[in-house]
Amino acid sequence: MKKIVLLALATVALCGASKANAQEVTYVEDCSQGVLMNRNADNWFITAQGGANVLVGYHDVKVPEFKNRIGAQAGLFVGKWVSPVFGFRFGASWVMPKGATTADGTFRKMNDGAFDNGYYPQKFMGIGGEFDVMINLTNWWCGYKPNRVYNAVLHGGAGARWNLRRAYKDGNLEWRASHDDNLYANIGLQNNFRVAKHLDIFIDLQAEGIDFDKAELLPSVNAGLTYHFGKNEWNCPVTAVCPTWKYTDAEGDALVANLNAAQNEIGNLKRQIKMLQDENNGNSRDKGSRVYADCERLATIYYPINQSSLSAREKNILRSVAGIMNQDTNKQYLLTGWADNYTGNDEINTRLREARVNGVKNYLVSCGVAESQLDATINNGNLEENYGADAAPLDRAVTIQVKK
Structure with a gap:
């Protein structure tokens, strides 16, 4: 009986020492296991951008000075990230390309004379809607990190544009419907830099393929802001750290x-x-x-x-x-x-x-x-x-x- 009592006391002492030396198990988020899906109301954003473009068409290389080929453009989009890698956006775009055309060209600047080479300057304005699919290449290749500063986003999509031209009416030069609307497809690489929890700035390198009588290309460089609404991060599975x-x-x-x-x-x-x-x-x-x-x-x-x-x-x-x-x-x-x-x-x-x-x-x-x-x-x-x-x-x- 005495041995049993002594053994019991020794066991209690040993257990007490073990508890004193034990470390607590901690629980942390482990994004290497993937992420948890958010609600439909989360991860929405709005983007505003503006930049410059250069029209590359059949006659546009005939413009004597390159600066006269630089046009303006802008866009406003609303979108959502479905996951840290895939998202979408939709919105409106505005472009005003410049180039060269023949005397009977649809978008000829009617109040300007011809270049020395016999071609005429052209300028038109396009307004349309666009839908793009977005892929976050950084999260795809390097894994999701909520505090990452730089993200490379590949986007591509299509849209339709209503075009206007400068034409005379009753002796007045006005913007009028050209009746030469077009479809276009685009692809671009958006370089995002996180400056605040809900705000990004970016530089976007983009190219459009325009469906006129002859296919034309419209490369552009844009800069802009993206504001993220509400919850814009992703939760990861919780794992125990022993x-x-x-x-x-x-x-x-x-x-x-x-x-x-x-x-x-x-x-x-x-x-x-x-x-x-x-x-x-x-x-x-x-x-x-x-x-x-x-x-x-x-x-x-x-x-x-x-x-x-x-x-x-x-x-x-x-x-x-x-x-x-x-x-x-x-x-x-x-x-x-x-x-x-x-x-x-x-x-x-x-x-x-x-x-x-x-x-x-x-x-x-x-x-x-x-x-x-x-x-x-x-x-x-x-x-x-x-x-x-x-x-x-x-x-x-x-x-x-x-x-x-």
């Missing part, structure tokens, strides 16, 4: 030794309890008899790192094991030498395994166990494979088990 094992090898060996001693003490107490129960039930055995546990693994002998010699405590355990083996000389036992694979190298670890298992075998033989009962071998794996490198001290051992 504390790392901070014990040294020496501390780990000491813990293993304490656990082994506690296990031996618990085994002794269980046998004493069983004997007392048998006595109370009238099934008491002779006082000289012993009670042994019938288990597959009879014992495990542990070693400090890089050691193969037996300590006094381990020799005491082996003497008890020899007593059990001598009770039934018909039983055979498998002795297996182990070493952890996280330290040393293959040559050193093989030598340790062989030295450990041969040392145990020789000591058991010296205690009277027949050598024919003992089969000594080594195992190149880890004894506690499921627990990884943190349990390396548990792999430095010799296991003794009954052969089946």
Whole structure:
């Protein structure tokens, strides 16, 4: 009874120390696992932009000076990011390209004379609607980061444009319908820079393919602002961060030794309890008899790192094991030498395994166990494979088990 009380007190003290040294598990968002989808009302934005374009058509290269080919344009869009990678936008665009045409050209500037080369300047104004699909290349290739400053966004789409030309009416030069409207497709790369939580500035390099009588190209450079409404970030799955094992090898060996001693003490107490129960039930055995546990693994002998010699405590355990083996000389036992694979190298670890298992075998033989009962071998794996490198001290051992 006194032993049981002492063991209980020791267990309480050990548990208290463990709790004091334990670190709490923390929970963090891990965006490497993906993101959680937001509500439909989240991740909306509005974009305003303006810039310059150059019309590249059949006659436009005939303009004598390049500066006379630079036109203006602007756009206003509303859009939504469906995920950190994919989104869309829709809105209106306005363009005023310049170029060159022939005398009968639809968009000829009626109040200007011809160039020296015989071509006439042209200018027209287009207003239309547009829909674009957007791909955030940075989030796609590098993973989502909520505080990233730069994002490269590829966008492409199509639209329809109503065109106006300068024409005379009753002697007055006015903007009038050209009756030469067109469809267009566009592709661009928007370079976004985050300046505030809800505000981006950007430079957009874009090109349009215009469907006139002959296909024409309208490259442009734009600058603008994007304002994000409400929630514009993405939540990531929450994962647990477990504390790392901070014990040294020496501390780990000491813990293993304490656990082994506690296990031996618990085994002794269980046998004493069983004997007392048998006595109370009238099934008491002779006082000289012993009670042994019938288990597959009879014992495990542990070693400090890089050691193969037996300590006094381990020799005491082996003497008890020899007593059990001598009770039934018909039983055979498998002795297996182990070493952890996280330290040393293959040559050193093989030598340790062989030295450990041969040392145990020789000591058991010296205690009277027949050598024919003992089969000594080594195992190149880890004894506690499921627990990884943190349990390396548990792999430095010799296991003794009954052969089946």
